[in-house]
Amino acid sequence: MSDLKQLSKIVSEFEFLQPGDERFNDAGFSPKLLLFPANVEELSESIKFCNKSKIPLVPIGNGTKLFIGNPVSDVKVVVSLRVMNKVLQYETADLVSTVQCGILFKKFQRSLNKKGQMLPINSPFEDNSTMGGIISTNLSGPLATRYGSCRELLLGIKAVRADGEIINCGAKVVKNVAGYDIPKLMVGALGTLIVLAEATFRLYPRQEFSKTAIMVLNENQDINDLFNKICDIDVIPSSFEILDKNLTARFLPKVKNSICVLYRIESLEDAVVKQMKDLHKIVGKKVNEFFEIDEKSEKNLWKKVSSFPFNTKSKLTCRVNLPIANSFKLLEILKEINKSMKVKIEFLLRPQRGTTLFSIDGEPGDIVYGVNLIRSQVKALKGAVALTSVADELKGQVDVFGDFGSSKLIMKNLKNHFDPNNILSPGRIF
Amino acid sequence: MSNPNKNRNHLWKSSFESRLVKILGRELVISREDELIAYDCDGLTGYRVKPIFVVLPDTTEQVSKIVKLCHEEKVPFVPRGAGTGLSGGALPTEEGIVISLARMNKILEVDIPSRCVVAEPGVVNAWVTNEVSSRGYYYAPDPSSQVVCTIGGNVAENSGGVHCLKYGVTVNHVLGVEMILPDGEIVELGGKTQENFGYDLLSLVVGSEGLLGIVTKVTLKIIKKPGAVKTLFASFEKIEDAGEAVSGIISGGIIPAGMEIMDNVSIRAVESTVNAGYPEDAGAILLVELDGPPIEVELELPLVEDVLKKNNAIEIKIAKTETERELFWKGRKSAFAAMGRISPEYYVQDGVIPRSKLAEVLGEIGELSKKFDLIVANVFHAGDGNLHPLILYNSKNEGELERAEVLAGEILNVCVDAGGSITGEHGVGFDKKRFMSKMFSEQDIDTMNLVRCTFDSEGLCNPGKVFPTPRTCVEPGMKKFEVHPIQKEGRGEMY
Structure with missing residues (x-):
């Protein structure tokens, strides 16, 4: 039996890809076997097998961002976490939840929203991204202004090492300094060090009310000066973005030949209303136009902003x-x-x-x-x-x-220690 | 791990000393026995080891040269800040040297436009805020020892403080470091940027307890001072009610800047020293601080009061002036020191539990206190479930210290069983390394060793800390460390 056939026997669900299958074209490689482990044990056994047989593999969630990083070389196996997609633990009073990494961000967020809480992330491809993919690519979105990137939210992980051993790092509580912070090391590591199986996140209360102000400026206006004025106001925005002329034209077609500042406040309703008034009082006269947008436009606009730069046809x-x-x-x-x-x-x-x-x-x-x-x-x-x-x-x-x-040398050395046979997304970073 | 230096003779020592003197000058190399005693322990005074030398470098280059020399001669070295750590992280190693960063205490740059400060490791935590306060900014992590502890030590321990519920711990506020690797090379990790590409080595170094190298420069994030601050405390008959109030506030959608609980033993100790105005007959008090934009604080305050009342608060007192606010905090921050009034010695742990298990775990600690016949005072960061049980003992009473140590271990067991951690901010150090196996498997600890070996293949940098059993580094791909079968069966342990 060939190595790949033997490997496929380890997991409950798998698929051999036919020649001409285009699913991985964007990713730049052509795998032959797609594995869907049902649990961490199957994940562990399959990686152990790959390591022993020196079969390179790419761990994926839903595969929305496989074009990120250097192209991987000569990969025949893809391990998808798609089947491992459950919320494992969620105690609202702790503001902490543990999920399997194949869970869709959207599904996870929905379960939190039901309890008045949220994971403050809005990254590109948020409809189809899995939590494992979001951690591995660390493409934080506009909410990073207030809450920081995924790094600040990840508390603990369960994962499978390149040699197949199952490990737990970090903790399931908001504060922990026992041992090295290996969970944070995995943020942005593009699946090159270990394969994530479960992740524990710090959550936040969902804000009661949201409002976005749009400030329109001439291209030659001093944006740094305006930024300093805005920062002097006693408001903590949840998002704060400056769009250039071209992007403004695409996202806000009614605004002609200008740059835009988007400023979003989320809090208790009375607080948002008051803070918007304060903002207007201080900067209203310094910009060409100042307006607030309705709820539906707000949602659409932030979705576009979160998706940038992946919602472009640029090369x-x-x-x-x-x-x-x-x-x-x-x-x-x-x-x-x-x-x-x-x-x-x-x-x-x-x-x-x-x-x-x-x-x-x-x-x-x-x-x-x-x-x-x-x-x-x-x-x-x-x-x-x-x-x-x-x-x-x-x-x-x-x-x-x-x-x-x-x-650079330490990073290379780290990869070498974690994955001595270079089987995990080889070439992606090193 | 066997000590390679055990058989080094007097001649070697004197030659090594003269090489250190050549790098630093005579007065910055401490070798007199009576002077070395000052460095034989940190804030965990129960363990003491005298180093062979202590060096006090002034510059990054000097640190690099010293470390290169240690690397060449295979001499273990322990970095040290102010020595206020509570887990023995700066405990010297036998036949090793201590590298004190105390003289590298300059704030090198204040960069308000980029919201950061560049500081040497010996800079005291509170100096950073003092430096930028007049410009409306501050440095958020505020461990209780902030008027003496240093930034280098904070980075090593990933220090927290009373405000980290809302603002996070040191790792959330360090943008970059310059560090000396254990072979003496100088590297820079991060910089003034908020995010970086590639592996997040900075997250490994912050909280690495001095095992990965010596940090010689730190870039710290500073944030704007909140427009409004409101501090209040509520007294309760039962500590469990205070715990329930904490959960109620959080699940009500409010994240205060800090939430601290003190039990009756602590209240009485504090009142007898600083007179913070806490009611001495209360079973517990909960201190809450709200901060942020004035309108938000104004709207949140009645919501918090409501939760407190619903959870049977006897009295709610809101600080009316800044002086009163400072007094409320002074009580909390002096709680450890105040224990001296009621007990000659105490042993403190800092286990963490999920907030929702506060009441349950406090009950269990109460039971353990009775079982071991030792008073346990509870002072803790309730908002993030970080307990600080202070076990009061008198080492003059036979067996009491030993009993206190066993009790401390039992408390950590309770924390881990509740789904928590053995340490929230004090670090593992020397003190808690024996508890690492309660929380992590051999494979987990092996993985941490991969990190250590990446930085320090010779194990010279602060050896004997964090890891429960000595581990050597092997070349990647070779057979890994294996635990002795006797240990595996639980029939023996190595320290």
């Missing part, structure tokens, strides 16, 4: 992390490149996080030149650029992660 998209003050300098750089080069850039800045997301489109040569230029300028501003999606024609032409600096 390349990136995420940039910079010190907060320097992120405003990046806006100028992007505006300048948009004007002076034959590329089209759309971008949004999450100013209180120093995070910028942008898409760039045009001729391949111009895109490569543009991204490399942005990367070198970002580096000088003490930040980093990572590609989040790349069209096939550009694959391999721009480095996905850029330079990890002096920590």
Whole structure:
């Protein structure tokens, strides 16, 4: 019996992919076998087998973000957590819940909302993403302004190591310092160190009322100055985003030739109403337009913002992390490149996080030149650029992660210790 | 682990000392026996080990050179901040040196536009807030020892404090570190950015209890001071009611900045020292602090009062002035020290339990206290379920210390059985390493060892801490450490 056949016998559900199956085209590899372990024991046994036989595999949730990271090489097996999709533990008074990692974010969120609570995450593909995928890719969305990224919410994990051993790390309580914080290490690790089976999250009360203000500005207005004024107000926004001219045109077609600031407050109703008034009083006269949007438009708008930069047809998209003050300098750089080069850039800045997301489109040569230029300028501003999606024609032409600096050697060493046979998503990061 | 230095002679020591002196100068290398005594323990005074030398570097380069020398000579080293830790994390290693970061105590940069401060590890926690307070900012983690404990120690222990219910612990407030790896190399992890790409090594280093290297520079996140703060306390006849009130506030959708419970023993101890205004006859008090935008605090206050009343609060007292607010907190923050009034010694643990099990676990601790015939005072961060049972004992009474230690272990058992953790903020250190196996399997601990070996393959950096049994590093892919069969069967344990 071939290795793959033997492997398929370990799990309750599996599927051999036929030649021409297109499901993994975006991911850039062609697996032959898809495994759906029913529980952590099956997951453990299948990974143990792969490790012994040195069969590389890619762990996935629902496979919505497989294009992120470097392309994996020579992978024949995909392990999907789709069947492991239950809420295992949920005690409302603890504001903590444990789920299997294959659970859809949407389903998990719904069960929390029923009890007046929430997991404050709004990442791209939120309708189809699993919790395991959200942890592994760490694409925090607009709510990160108030609640931080997934890293701040993950308390504990159950996982399977590359050698098949089942491990528990962290805890199921909000505060714990026993041992290294291995759960946080898995946030953004793209499934290269271990395979997540269960995760415990810190939750928050669902806010009673939400309102979003839109502030419209000329492209040349001093956005940094406005940011400082807004930050001086005694309000903690749940989301705060600055959209460039191109993105404004796409997300808010009624607003012409301007940049937009989106500011969302969520709290008790009376508090939101009062804080919106305060905001208007202080910045209303400094912007061209100030308006609040209704509930339905608000929901739609935030969904679009959360999905950016994956709701674009541009050939390349990136995420940039910079010190907060320097992120405003990046806006100028992007505006300048948009004007002076034959590329089209759309971008949004999450100013209180120093995070910028942008898409760039045009001729391949111009895109490569543009991204490399942005990367070198970002580096000088003490930040980093990572590609989040790349069209096939550009694959391999721009480095996905850029330079990890002096920590690169430790990262490589860590991968080597956790996965000595390099079977977990090989090549994804290293 | 066998000590490679056991047989080192006087000649080796004097040559090693002169090499240290060459790096630092004579006055920054401590070798006199009477001076070394000051470094033989940290805040956990029950364990003491005298190091062979203590060094007091001023710069990152000096730390790097010292660590390189230790690496070359295979000398274990223990980093130390202010030595206020309660788990023996800075306990010296026999035949090893202590590297004190106390002299590296400068705030290097205040960057308000990027909302951060760059500090050396010897900077005292409270200095950071003092530095930025006039600009309307503060550094959130506030361990009770914040006027003496250092940022380097806070990073090592992932320190919490009374406000971490809402604002998180140290790991949520560290943006970057410069650190010396155990072979002396200097690396930078993170920076001034809020997020980073690649593996999150920073999360491993924060809370690593000094086992992964020595942090020489830390970039800390600062946040805006809340526009309004309201502090109140409620007294209860029964501590269980106070526990229920905590759950009620949280499930009512409010996350206060802090929620602290003190039982009657603690109240009386505190009142006899600082006079915080707590009612001495109450079974327990619950201290609640709400902060945030003024309108939110204004709207939340009556909701909190309502929950307290529903849970049988006898009296609710809201601080009317800043002085009164500070007094309420002074009572809580001096609770440990106040125990000196009623007992010559105490042993403190910091197990964590799910909030919903507060009442149940407090009941069990009460039973254990009776069984062991030792008074247990309860002072704790109720909001996040982080207990601080203070076991009062007198080591002059035969067997009392031993009884206190066993009782402490029993309390941690109760915490783990309730689905919690053996430590919420004090760290495992030397003190609680024997309890790690209660919470983690051999495979779990093996996985932590993979992390340690990634950074420190020789096991020179703060050895003998955190891990319940000595573990060596093997090259990736080779056979891993295995527990001796006698240990596996539970017939013996190694310390």
